[in-house]
Amino acid sequence: MSMEKILDKERLSDWIAALAKSGMEVNAPALEDGVWTYKPVDGAVRMDHPNTKQPPKGFAFPQREVFFSFEQIKGEAPRLKQVLPESPQRVVFGVRPCDGRGAVRMDRVFGNQVDDPYYQARRKNVAYVGLACNTAPAPTCFCKSVGGSPVSTDGLDVLLTDLGDKYFAQAVTKTGEALMAAADKLFAKASPADKKSVGKVHADALAQPQRAVKDAEAAPAKLKAAFNSPLWEELARACIGCGICTFLCPTCHCFDINDEVTGSTPMKGSRVRTWDNCQFPDFTMHSSGHNPRENTAARLRQRVCHKFQYFHENFGMLQCTGCGRCVSECPVGIDIVAVVNKVAEHVG
Amino acid sequence: MINIQDIRDTARDMLAKGEVRAVIGWRAGSRGMPAEPAVITAPEQADELVWDPTCYHNLALHLVEDRKFLAHARKTSGAPIAIVAKGCDARAVVVLMQENYFKREDVYIIGVSCEGSGVLAEWKLARHLNGAVPTAAAFAGDEFTFATAAGEKRVPARDVMADRCLECRSPFPKEHNVALGEDKTGRDLAAPFAALARFETRSEGERWEFWQRQFERCIRCFACRSVCPMCYCEECVVDSINIAVAPDTTAEEKANRIRWIERSATRSENITYHMTRAMHLAGRCVDCGECERVCPVNIPLRLLNNKMEREARERFGYEPGASIGGPSLVASFRDDDPGDFIR
Numbered sequence: 001m002s003m004e005k006i007l008d009k010e011r012l013s014d015w016i017a018a019l020a021k022s023g024m025e026v027n028a029p030a031l032e033d034g035v036w037t038y039k040p041v042d043g044a045v046r047m048d049h050p051n052t053k054q055p056p057k058g059f060a061f062p063q064r065e066v067f068f069s070f071e072q073i074k075g076e077a078p079r080l081k082q083v084l085p086e087s088p089q090r091v092v093f094g095v096r097p098c099d100g101r102g103a104v105r106m107d108r109v110f111g112n113q114v115d116d117p118y119y120q121a122r123r124k125n126v127a128y129v130g131l132a133c134n135t136a137p138a139p140t141c142f143c144k145s146v147g148g149s150p151v152s153t154d155g156l157d158v159l160l161t162d163l164g165d166k167y168f169a170q171a172v173t174k175t176g177e178a179l180m181a182a183a184d185k186l187f188a189k190a191s192p193a194d195k196k197s198v199g200k201v202h203a204d205a206l207a208q209p210q211r212a213v214k215d216a217e218a219a220p221a222k223l224k225a226a227f228n229s230p231l232w233e234e235l236a237r238a239c240i241g242c243g244i245c246t247f248l249c250p251t252c253h254c255f256d257i258n259d260e261v262t263g264s265t266p267m268k269g270s271r272v273r274t275w276d277n278c279q280f281p282d283f284t285m286h287s288s289g290h291n292p293r294e295n296t297a298a299r300l301r302q303r304v305c306h307k308f309q310y311f312h313e314n315f316g317m318l319q320c321t322g323c324g325r326c327v328s329e330c331p332v333g334i335d336i337v338a339v340v341n342k343v344a345e346h347v348g
Numbered sequence: 349m350i351n352i353q354d355i356r357d358t359a360r361d362m363l364a365k366g367e368v369r370a371v372i373g374w375r376a377g378s379r380g381m382p383a384e385p386a387v388i389t390a391p392e393q394a395d396e397l398v399w400d401p402t403c404y405h406n407l408a409l410h411l412v413e414d415r416k417f418l419a420h421a422r423k424t425s426g427a428p429i430a431i432v433a434k435g436c437d438a439r440a441v442v443v444l445m446q447e448n449y450f451k452r453e454d455v456y457i458i459g460v461s462c463e464g465s466g467v468l469a470e471w472k473l474a475r476h477l478n479g480a481v482p483t484a485a486a487f488a489g490d491e492f493t494f495a496t497a498a499g500e501k502r503v504p505a506r507d508v509m510a511d512r513c514l515e516c517r518s519p520f521p522k523e524h525n526v527a528l529g530e531d532k533t534g535r536d537l538a539a540p541f542a543a544l545a546r547f548e549t550r551s552e553g554e555r556w557e558f559w560q561r562q563f564e565r566c567i568r569c570f571a572c573r574s575v576c577p578m579c580y581c582e583e584c585v586v587d588s589i590n591i592a593v594a595p596d597t598t599a600e601e602k603a604n605r606i607r608w609i610e611r612s613a614t615r616s617e618n619i620t621y622h623m624t625r626a627m628h629l630a631g632r633c634v635d636c637g638e639c640e641r642v643c644p645v646n647i648p649l650r651l652l653n654n655k656m657e658r659e660a661r662e663r664f665g666y667e668p669g670a671s672i673g674g675p676s677l678v679a680s681f682r683d684d685d686p687g688d689f690i691r
Contacts, residue, residue, distance in 0.1 A: 033565070033645070033646045035644075053645065054567070064611075064612045064613060064614065139481055139483075238384055238387075238410070240413075240571075240574040240575050242570055242571035242574035243570055244569045247569045248569075256611055258607075274612055280587070282587050287597075288595070289594075295417075331571055331575050331638075331641070332385050333377040333382065333384030333385075335377070337378070338378040
């Protein structure tokens with residue numbers, strides 16, 4: 001039986017303040033420049049965000065990070081120094097269930113056969129306090145059709161559900177229990193009536209109609225069959241090759257590694273990892289100049305098949321969590337739901 | 349008032365007669381609105397075309413894509429390609445022709461007048477709909493109408509119009525083969541460069557602080573570059589393929605290639621990227637405002653390009669996209685050009 005408690009909305013800022021006071025970096029969504037962004041906070045927060053523009057994946061997988069620094073005095077051997085991140089204890093409030101499920105997928109990539117020490121050093125210090133969706137979904141939401149739900153606890157440490165003037169707080173992990181225990185006296189016991197209310201709110205949320213990837217379970221096989229289809233060219237006709245869809249995705253994790261030289265006498269610099277993007281022309285550019293994904297059609301196929309086929313083959317789950325960012329933010333209306341459905345229909 | 353049937357009839361007719369090999373226009377998006385760019389090649393597809401306040405996209409970009417596609421496939425164009433063009437789109441086509449990117453006869457311009465109106469800024473609309481989700485938009489004189497689950501909503505166009513349209517100097521596509529809609533160029537919505545003028549009331553220190561913060565927020569998705577019809581370089585200064593690789597290029601040469609701008613999305617690299625782009629657009633940017641629209645983190649990029657545009661206008665009397673045959677800003681010289689900046 002997981003820990004289930006009630007937190008008056010007025011007490012949320014006290015909880016955040018208590019966590020901040022204990023030395024944690026507390027982050028919550030804030031509207032800045034018209035963009036919902038996670039920002040460090042120490043008390044009052046807004047929790048009325050639709051979803052943040054960028055998912056919280058950057059807390060464990062930042063857009064840029066240093067692997068090691070190097071220095072070489074002429075005639076001597078180069079000296080390397082590994083730079084492991086010293087990540088503060090962090091808690092992120094207001095994570096939507098689709099992004100919690102995104103974290104599950106990132107964890108599989110960076111901690112499956114090989115633990116990525118840079119990712120792990122940050123990840124072990126991040127806790128996610130989720131917020132269940134209980135309003136009408138955005139026109140671009142499709143979490144239910146890819147195995148998620150607006151009230152999913154996957155990947156979250158605590159799930160908050162808005163019950164009007166209070167939150168129903170459900171600890172999902174030991175970390176979540178500790179976060180709640182850290183301000184134990186702010187929480188009240190959940191009564192049977194509260195449990196009934198939360199059940200109703202969750203049921204209502206689940207009943208909200210959403211757009212859907214039709215038969216997502218069948219998508220991996222359908223996409224595999226459509227690899228050489230001319231349809232990709234048509235679907236990518238409007239694609240402009242920008243990186244919005246993948247940079248805003250909660251599960252895109254491709255990266256590039258470069259040496260950034262900052263001085264010449266002695267020669268020094270650092271090796272850095274940055275996000276890479278399968279929509280960029282140089283993504284799989286070989287050093288010969290050949291590029292196996294040389295046009296937007298091949299790149300769109302890569303993005304969609306990675307989400308709905310390759311990841312499934314590797315990890316037994318769809319990579320897409322249905323957050324809808326790539327749909328709502330695409331400058332030219334490329335819609336992954338429509339793409340998967342059209343391809344499936346085409347294959348028959 | 350433009351009748352959408354006129355656009356569809358024109359497209360259908362030209363495709364049926366084989367006068368053009370494709371028509372670039374807009375069709376309804378998969379969620380209803382916004383519209384999305386469409387390249388249609390068969391007469392029966394003409395009925396897909398739409399014309400409404402969500403036809404944001406500068407379709408000249410897709411002319412550029414088409415030309416690149418042909419070049420890569422080593423094909424000749426054959427019949428011209430048609431483009432449905434707003435005032436700003438047509439100006440972009442003019443600049444591209446001025447730069448000999450393609451020839452006038454290769455493009456058939458179906459001009460559509462914004463008729464004193466313009467396109468929507470979605471972020472402005474949110475304030476008017478009280479949470480209702482719009483599924484379609486339409487022009488209605490001085491108003492835009494929106495279909496929502498709670499019925500039709502009417503909003504004064506100027507309240508929700510994009511800044512670029514409020515400040516537009518030439519909403520009628522002067523360069524065209526056929527033009528639809530009335531020329532209502534002399535409209536009075538906002539002064540040209542109004543947003544820039546407001547911004548410039550800030551002190552230099554405040555402006556520097558502002559831009560540092562904005563560029564710190566850039567995630568380098570390059571949507572501003574990708575959506576720009578003027579950013580047609582085969583190799584961009586920011587791409588790591590910025591080296592001509594031949595079979596005999598050594599690993600050393602590849603490793604030591606010049607990287608003007610690092611991959612890291614840090615403030616200094618981002619500033620270098622955006623400054624380089626602004627400079628490359630001087631005298632070329634037609635203020636379609638697409639870079640600002642598509643920016644996922646709302647960096648007000650129009651301010652940068654407007655600044656260059658106003659400088660060119662005030663110092664050299666230059667207006668990008670005004671004439672195909674005219675000299676270009678950076679490739680022409682007159683004896684009376686101001687030289688006071690040379691010290």
